[in-house]
Amino acid sequence: MTPEELSAAVKSALIEAIEAGELTLEIPGEIRVERPKSRDHGDWATNIALQLAKEAGMPPRELAESLAARLRQVDGVSTVDIAGPGFINITLDAAAAGLLAKTIVEAGESFGHTEVLAGHVINLEFVSANPTGPLHIGHTRWAALGDAIGRLLRASGAEVTNEYYINDAGNQMNVFANSVLSRIHGEDVSEGGYPGEYVKELAEEVLAARPEVRDMDRDEARPIVRELAYQAQLGQIKDTLDAFGVHFDVYFSEESLHSGGHVRGALETLRAQGHIDDREGAVWLRTTDFGDDKDRVLFKADGEPTYFAADAAYYLSKRERGFGEKIYLLGADHHGYVARLKAIAACAGDDAEKNIEILIGQLMSVKGAKLSKRAGNIIELADLIKWLGTDALRYTLARYPADSPIDVDPDLLQSKTNDNPVFYVQYAHARSRNAARNAAAAGVDQSSFDASLLTHETEEELLSHLGRFPSVVSSAAELREPHRVARYLESLASAYHGWYAACRMAPSVAEDGTAEPVTDLNRTRLWLNEATAQVLRNGLQLLGVSASERM
RNA sequence: GCCUCCAUAGCUCAGGGGAUAGAGCGUUGGUUUCCGGUACCAAAGGUCGGAGGUUCGAUUCCUCCUGGGGGCACCA
Numbered sequence: 001m002t003p004e005e006l007s008a009a010v011k012s013a014l015i016e017a018i019e020a021g022e023l024t025l026e027i028p029g030e031i032r033v034e035r036p037k038s039r040d041h042g043d044w045a046t047n048i049a050l051q052l053a054k055e056a057g058m059p060p061r062e063l064a065e066s067l068a069a070r071l072r073q074v075d076g077v078s079t080v081d082i083a084g085p086g087f088i089n090i091t092l093d094a095a096a097a098g099l100l101a102k103t104i105v106e107a108g109e110s111f112g113h114t115e116v117l118a119g120h121v122i123n124l125e126f127v128s129a130n131p132t133g134p135l136h137i138g139h140t141r142w143a144a145l146g147d148a149i150g151r152l153l154r155a156s157g158a159e160v161t162n163e164y165y166i167n168d169a170g171n172q173m174n175v176f177a178n179s180v181l182s183r184i185h186g187e188d189v190s191e192g193g194y195p196g197e198y199v200k201e202l203a204e205e206v207l208a209a210r211p212e213v214r215d216m217d218r219d220e221a222r223p224i225v226r227e228l229a230y231q232a233q234l235g236q237i238k239d240t241l242d243a244f245g246v247h248f249d250v251y252f253s254e255e256s257l258h259s260g261g262h263v264r265g266a267l268e269t270l271r272a273q274g275h276i277d278d279r280e281g282a283v284w285l286r287t288t289d290f291g292d293d294k295d296r297v298l299f300k301a302d303g304e305p306t307y308f309a310a311d312a313a314y315y316l317s318k319r320e321r322g323f324g325e326k327i328y329l330l331g332a333d334h335h336g337y338v339a340r341l342k343a344i345a346a347c348a349g350d351d352a353e354k355n356i357e358i359l360i361g362q363l364m365s366v367k368g369a370k371l372s373k374r375a376g377n378i379i380e381l382a383d384l385i386k387w388l389g390t391d392a393l394r395y396t397l398a399r400y401p402a403d404s405p406i407d408v409d410p411d412l413l414q415s416k417t418n419d420n421p422v423f424y425v426q427y428a429h430a431r432s433r434n435a436a437r438n439a440a441a442a443g444v445d446q447s448s449f450d451a452s453l454l455t456h457e458t459e460e461e462l463l464s465h466l467g468r469f470p471s472v473v474s475s476a477a478e479l480r481e482p483h484r485v486a487r488y489l490e491s492l493a494s495a496y497h498g499w500y501a502a503c504r505m506a507p508s509v510a511e512d513g514t515a516e517p518v519t520d521l522n523r524t525r526l527w528l529n530e531a532t533a534q535v536l537r538n539g540l541q542l543l544g545v546s547a548s549e550r551m
Numbered sequence: 552g553c554c555u556c557c558a559u560a561g562c563u564c565a566g567g568g569g570a571u572a573g574a575g576c577g578u579u580g581g582u583u584u585c586c587g588g589u590a591c592c593a594a595a596g597g598u599c600g601g602a603g604g605u606u607c608g609a610u611u612c613c614u615c616c617u618g619g620g621g622g623c624a625c626c627a
Contacts, residue, residue, distance in 0.1 A: 417576095431586090441586095501582090501588095504586065
């Protein structure tokens, strides 16, 4: 029996009690059953009676008793107790609890997937690094978290587009092109340009493709150089993201907003909505109507659009493309943008609470990381991946909430002991594969399954952890908090190691070398082993971390 | 000045209004001659920064204070 089924049973009990006239109240949309902290409190517990006592106008314990009496009749429920102020503690039959192992193995990769976010069409924008240089440490955290959030949302039934906004417009691209041009001519990059060594590499790439640009007039060469260097740099960014296991469905060009007339179009749309002021020669969006601390300029007095104008046009584009929810993942250095982005949504006629969501992530650092001379004294993501590996990096970034600053310890990430969480979890999986190989060699197969045999304390513990997985995934998706999955995997790994230490899966071998016969207990435990491995794999997959057969 | 995030065990950190606040490390003491000891079990260790408030109940929600991180543009 899964917690979801139990939750449904509690709901039915509630409905029956209402129909029997024992109480009057509205049925809550969601009834949660949770795993109690103490095992003395049963397998699962719910505080529903405490929550509803006021509305029902009856003491919580009395309400709890009314529900408990019905729950005791449910198939698979062993005991139901009322505790403390009105908690309902439920213990399942060993067989009902153990059946979960089979359920998981049969569900395979889809175990943990739900439909809690079905119908949500989400645009998830993250990274969006400027295409004028390589990805660096500042992009790393959101690359890992954003990709994991996308996976969580999809696993929960949402339709998600991972999107990367390319800032390929504006003066910075000319500065970039000039820097490459300087390198093409063997000159130093002028003040304010891009000084990194990688610009030399880009210059070489450009020259290899179009040697003639060296001899062209610079004004003539600039657009060609700009385009080629831009394509080369964007290609490198995509390669790095690929190595990091991060996938984008759409790379959206800022330039296309300008050339396609969408920036001007956005102005007209917003003007029609009545939120535009013309003052001091400039065109302003009255964002203060919606909580921003000052109005924002869309078009400067010289007639040029601001970056903010493109932001507005981009938001409208997302809206027109049918995304009900637009999620932005921004670094803490961009938190000043929150109010104005929300104001754009409100000016466009959207609900700033529901249609736009802006997540702010704190910065990260890595102890002892070397600055890249190539990229101009920043720490490159590509270097971090080579140094620490995608798995260690992604897992570490995924295990902390985005709003806590982190300082990654490279020594820890490379250690192969308990204190390295990524190792601990991956080792649990590798150990399960090894155990399965040994079991197979000993003749243990999955030809029979008897859930009632899974009675050991550590088996009950392991099963209850396994049962939590779907709700961990769905709540992580709803809260946009992948770290819940990582923390869960650590507790699951711990329960697995505990079980492994206490319960043998392969038959024992006597002193004279003869093996005990294979029993149904051996076979059933193999199912449990496989179920755990499946959940570990599914969880790691959501974080973009691999699960290997051996370590 | 304004905005924002944070403050929980010696350290690094979890903790979506509920029961005795948890994990790893570190410390102390243990563990099955057999599936990987790269593991497991146990003990010690807390005024949840401070003060109010909401609530049957607050580490959790609200306000203020203290201490720390980050941020304020007709830049991109």
